[in-house]
Amino acid sequence: MAERLNGLKRSHMCGTLREENIGNTVTVMGWVQRKRNLGGLIFIDLRDRTGLVQVVLGDEIDKAAFLKADNVKSEYVIAVSGEVVKRSSVNTTLPTGMIEILGKDIKILGESETPPIIIKEDLDTSEAIRLKYRYLDLRRPDMQRNMIIRHKTAKIARDFLDDNGFIEIETPILTKSTPEGARDYLVPSRVSPGNFYALPQSPQLFKQLLMLSGYDRYFQIAKCFRDEDLRANRQPEFTQIDMELSFVDVDDVIDVNERLLQRIFKEIHNIDLSVPFLRMPYKEAMDRFGSDKPDIRFGMELKSLNDIVKASDFKVFKDALLNGGDVRAINAAGCGDFGRKDIDRLTDFVKTFGAKGLAWIALNNGEIKSPISKFLSENEMSEIIKRTEAKDGDLILIVADKSKVVYASLGQLRLEIARKLGILDGNIEHKFLWVTEFPLLEYDEEEKRYVAVHHPFTSPMDEDIEYLEKEPGRVRAKAYDIVLNGEELGGGSIRIHDSKLQEKMFGIIGLEMNTAWEKFGYLLEAFKYGTPPHGGLAFGFDRLIMFLVNTDNIRDVIAFPKTKEASDPLTDAPSTVDEAQLLELGIALIPNKINS
């Protein structure tokens, strides 16, 4: 049976012992990383959250301790008391490598079977096993580092926001659907059967209410929920740094968030981010990078060829322009020698984004090769080369299609080629970018009406209000996203704070006032009683941590995550429940749905 502490106290953490502790009598407690019995001496690497320390137990140091130590195996939990001494063979790879502990007493606090996961960095084990034995996976030093950085980042964010006058206020988990568009998780009510709570997709409406309650600056590191089919880096429950400010405009929100990121990067990685970050209107981001979250660590920008090919007889270009579309190109510098197979693969790639094909012009060894050269005049060809700044050895790639398709396919092609060429390998820059001036509304072809791009509470830009009714598609929003190396870290907007403007907005998106009232009536009612100008932003906290610990797997930054099937192999959630429980809730399973 495991021994008890019986008053024994730990004096130090394993990884903290240094030369200055030499001569101290210490008691350390932790897990056995490794044990070697070299005849008269047993060496134990003992591990805790702070690192490893070497313990030596000798026949001659203490016979009883030596014999007990001989029983321990990997992952046993032990307590060792002894003297810190200078280590004969210094280990420079360990912070504690200058010293070791001469063990005089040992207690076995917990035994261990051979664990199904090796407790070491960079484990090459299937994720299914890692999640099933999550408690062992979390024991690995890299996962511990990730969790500690997550804790520290939350702490820094809270300290910063508190310093800047923000108040953290908890909003409900059991609430009503928020109008965010994604699917809600529902919770049946037992007290009023037939009714359901929804888990919040974000605290959006509550934080707006708090602004008109006068809290001035709210934040919350908040759990949010979306019942969506999970893509690689989505989780059914995720965490946001959510904030809202009163009496502010775009610049104020951007400023406070730049300083927040500055503090986080400084304190976690000692990196000095220079502010203000670059800002780029949505339209420019699309035109230049084909994306509203461009990776600006490299060029290969999109160039419009519309003016050059407007008189071209080439049917693909002509049709695209006639249909109001675009002809755009990127210059894949250094790819002039790509073979047919390479280009076929790129063509297949752009097709997944809706492009019908990929035209190309290769400049290689002084020759110009292109399947479309026969359709282009000499002048057109030379203008294209000039526009794309292509030189010998380069490859011009062209898509002609609806603008949306051109942006998506070239924007992604640009990233794909960068990956192929390894342009960003070893790049450790943090290129932050604010994308601003998003369109407020977009026309939904299916619904035959304008819909809100962000959400219907987003404020139009002051100078565009006049176009709201006549040219809704032209109106830009006071919305902003913060982008880091091509990934959206967060986003937000200034909200409408005028109920008349809000009503007009609902009218434009074809939401009748009684429907609007039904959906967010309490917010509209609240707006009647003195609403300050306000706006906010939410960071994807999990994604921020992914950047800080440099992983592309969201499950590396969440202690107990779900699989892509939204299940937890550790606890076996979700699972069946007793019929009596369902009866109490007034619900029943639909049999053929369950069996299917």
Place this chain on the structure above:
Amino acid sequence: MAERLNGLKRSHMCGTLREENIGNTVTVMGWVQRKRNLGGLIFIDLRDRTGLVQVVLGDEIDKAAFLKADNVKSEYVIAVSGEVVKRSSVNTTLPTGMIEILGKDIKILGESETPPIIIKEDLDTSEAIRLKYRYLDLRRPDMQRNMIIRHKTAKIARDFLDDNGFIEIETPILTKSTPEGARDYLVPSRVSPGNFYALPQSPQLFKQLLMLSGYDRYFQIAKCFRDEDLRANRQPEFTQIDMELSFVDVDDVIDVNERLLQRIFKEIHNIDLSVPFLRMPYKEAMDRFGSDKPDIRFGMELKSLNDIVKASDFKVFKDALLNGGDVRAINAAGCGDFGRKDIDRLTDFVKTFGAKGLAWIALNNGEIKSPISKFLSENEMSEIIKRTEAKDGDLILIVADKSKVVYASLGQLRLEIARKLGILDGNIEHKFLWVTEFPLLEYDEEEKRYVAVHHPFTSPMDEDIEYLEKEPGRVRAKAYDIVLNGEELGGGSIRIHDSKLQEKMFGIIGLEMNTAWEKFGYLLEAFKYGTPPHGGLAFGFDRLIMFLVNTDNIRDVIAFPKTKEASDPLTDAPSTVDEAQLLELGIALIPNKINS
């Protein structure tokens, strides 16, 4: 329509202006608390989170501003720019009362209809209205103070725990039932219809897993959920300061939590709590106060009369003792003149706790009056008076029954009399108390077996392990509750960290290993791979804040609480959902259940 900020910036918060600002040109923004038009001068009390400031607008100061100011009404949101000047009629009740702002420019940022709630302290409005218009209720200064104290307390707790080596780790909200005994909220899974997540009643099992993952010290300010019928101060979702520590015993957990409370009370109220707090074993608490959460701010302790009346012929006493019960008394000092009606009311009171009756002995004006005097010998009577230290003017109250009933009824009667006499009126003490050495197991008469008092992972006291099998009822647990002025603030225990002892424990409570395995198999599996000694504690955060802001209504410390029917009159949650949503989840409503 409301005006826009158009670059206008706030320079100060309203409540922060002081004499040293005299001469400054400032811009403040906030809500109109009150407007008075005294002919050529308009006075506006402007309010934000920090307090009130007086603005004066005059015909002669700025005509346009004066005319605009004349349009504002209570709760309008305005921005005012002007000069800070010395106030002619100083208002000593306001921190800003030495100054006022001569308004030179004014913007109406948001209009307001007459609000259904008056924005003032100590509002005497029904809770139903307060919750429906929560955003206005939250605008009241006392609610703002409560929310700010809540924020600050969470901040102080996080700072303290971070300073003491704790790491905050988020545990899942979508999880599997925890074995806490209360009813779970369920969340149907869409991906695997027929299966359900449960919302956590506490992060208990996750925090234990984190200990064996080597995190050493974990904490979380965690949302927890219980689908219970709501008593006055219960909410379906509530917040805990939850923590767990490795390599510790009872004293370590108690020590860190005393220091945490010390820091909170110091920083919030500048109160110096003296530590260590008093500790009292469960048995002593019951014997002396009839309660495991005694209010020790006053005496009136329970006294056993068993030895005095053991030979008595009085049937009530005799029966109680024959059945293994107790005869105990309290001395309601100064109540010797209670009339028949007063005593009848006390009798009715103890009956609600299961007592069959209340015997009494009144010492008034040198006389002893008692309905039971005829059953007592002179010696018995004098011994009872001696034991209870009753003097002339006092009232001895006696209950004879099963021990449980005696404790409950006299423990509550003690509190009831203290309320009646106003013993604690104006008492501002904070009498903290640790109740320790709880029984590990209690015999369940219905189930005819022992059950865990706390939960089945609680460790027995080292010196009582030997009685586990032979005398389970005698075994005390390493469990502790922290009690403040008679309210339980939190509790916890040292856990079993030895799987053999854990198996024995399951055996004693008649939980077969395969059932245990099904319920918490992953924890038992986890325990095989090196478990450190560990233990923890959880504070009811909402209740802690109730103490700090001095309210007895839990809804005063939660921004968006639920009613006793677990509903939210503001958002109208819970509410009906589309049948299509339910179909996707594979569930249907049971019609007659809904209509009933």
